[in-house]
Amino acid sequence: MVGLSQPLLGPELERASATASSGSARERLDGGDALLLDALRRGDESAFSRLVDLHHASMVRVARLYVATVAAAEEVAQEAWLGVLQGLERFEGRCTLKAWIFAIVANCAKRRGVSDKRTVPMSSLAEDDAGGASVEPDRFLEDSHARWPGHWSQPPEAWGADRLVSRETLEAIASAMETLPPMQRAVMTMRDVEGLGSEETCQVLGLSEANQRVLLHRARSKVRKALESYMHEGEVSP
Amino acid sequence: MSGAIANELTCKELVELITDYFEDRLPTDENRRFELHVCTCTGCRVYLAQMRALVRAAGRLAEKDLPAAVRENLLRTFRDWKRGAAEP
Numbered sequence: 439m440v441g442l443s444q445p446l447l448g449p450e451l452e453r454a455s456a457t458a459s460s461g462s463a464r465e466r467l468d469g470g471d472a473l474l475l476d477a478l479r480r481g482d483e484s485a486f487s488r489l490v491d492l493h494h495a496s497m498v499r500v501a502r503l504y505v506a507t508v509a510a511a512e513e514v515a516q517e518a519w520l521g522v523l524q525g526l527e528r529f530e531g532r533c534t535l536k537a538w539i540f541a542i543v544a545n546c547a548k549r550r551g552v553s554d555k556r557t558v559p560m561s562s563l564a565e566d567d568a569g570g571a572s573v574e575p576d577r578f579l580e581d582s583h584a585r586w587p588g589h590w591s592q593p594p595e596a597w598g599a600d601r602l603v604s605r606e607t608l609e610a611i612a613s614a615m616e617t618l619p620p621m622q623r624a625v626m627t628m629r630d631v632e633g634l635g636s637e638e639t640c641q642v643l644g645l646s647e648a649n650q651r652v653l654l655h656r657a658r659s660k661v662r663k664a665l666e667s668y669m670h671e672g673e674v675s676p
Numbered sequence: 677m678s679g680a681i682a683n684e685l686t687c688k689e690l691v692e693l694i695t696d697y698f699e700d701r702l703p704t705d706e707n708r709r710f711e712l713h714v715c716t717c718t719g720c721r722v723y724l725a726q727m728r729a730l731v732r733a734a735g736r737l738a739e740k741d742l743p744a745a746v747r748e749n750l751l752r753t754f755r756d757w758k759r760g761a762a763e764p
Contacts (some may be wrong), residue, residue, distance in 0.1 A: 481761070486754045490747060495740045512746070519750055523757040571692075573723075578688045588686025593719030594726055602729050603736075611733055630734035636699065655695035662730050 572659035
């Protein structure tokens with residue numbers, strides 16, 4: 439494994455993790471993360487092991503947003519761990535530990551992309567598919583309808599709770615997410631799979647809050663649409 | 677005669693506002709129109725429930741399986757780092 443000479447974080451996260459002037463340094467750290475960090479800085483191996491349990495699988499998923507294969511994502515995650523260890527001293531907890539780690543993963547993945555043609559291009563918001571209705575317009579009555587303009591003509595049907603928790607349904611969601619444009623997939627992964635907040639998602643992906651929200655909306659709407667097809671026909675629509 | 681109340685959101689509009697609603701980004705009056713509509717519209721209540729269910733289900737995709745070989749490899753990285761950090 440090679441040492442990392444370049445800075446691993448974008449300017450925004452560097453600022454967020456830079457030394458706080460006073461008091462606020464630990465504002466984003468929950469108690470568990472603070473204890474874990476203290477133990478890590480003391481070189482406690484079981485603390486590192488715990489951190490690996492908490493974050494490694496997520497780091498591979500985040501890396502997978504940028505590189506084309508699981509094997510490449512695994513390599514990026516391993517490289518990022520070294521970056522995490524080397525950056526420990528400088529981390530001041532002005533974003534959550536998870537967001538800080540994800541930012542390191544994203545930067546490792548992007549840097550790898552410079553030399554690796556397999557990297558998935560992260561398109562800007564403008565390049566992502568523009569607009570498109572969240573629900574097919576023919577599911578609604580015409581805007582000129584005398585009585586119920588814009589009301590459902592084919593309303594959605596409730597999904598059974600038992601099917602929602604099935605492994606097949608989760609796989610349908612995962613494969614629908616795979617077909618999303620890269621930025622939409624990245625935002626939905628951060629928010630809904632990894633459970634990051636909107637502010638942290640913006641920091642890691644370098645997005646404005648408004649753009650992040652638009653991308654999340656498009657992503658969730660499309661995946662809902664695909665899941666609806668799956669629930670009714672047993673297959674995910676393209 | 678129209679069945680729709682003047683100024684009421686349509687279902688077609690509501691499905692485009694749902695993320696702003698979840699994110700608490702709707703202006704107060706828009707938020708009120710949204711909730712008023714949901715109260716009276718079964719289709720939109722189902723749509724809202726589906727979106728919530730989707731977000732919950734997506735959270736379950738975060739499985740945490742970790743092969744022993746990967747852990748071993750990372751622990752080696754940690755020990756190397758610790759040795760390096762201890763050196764002057």
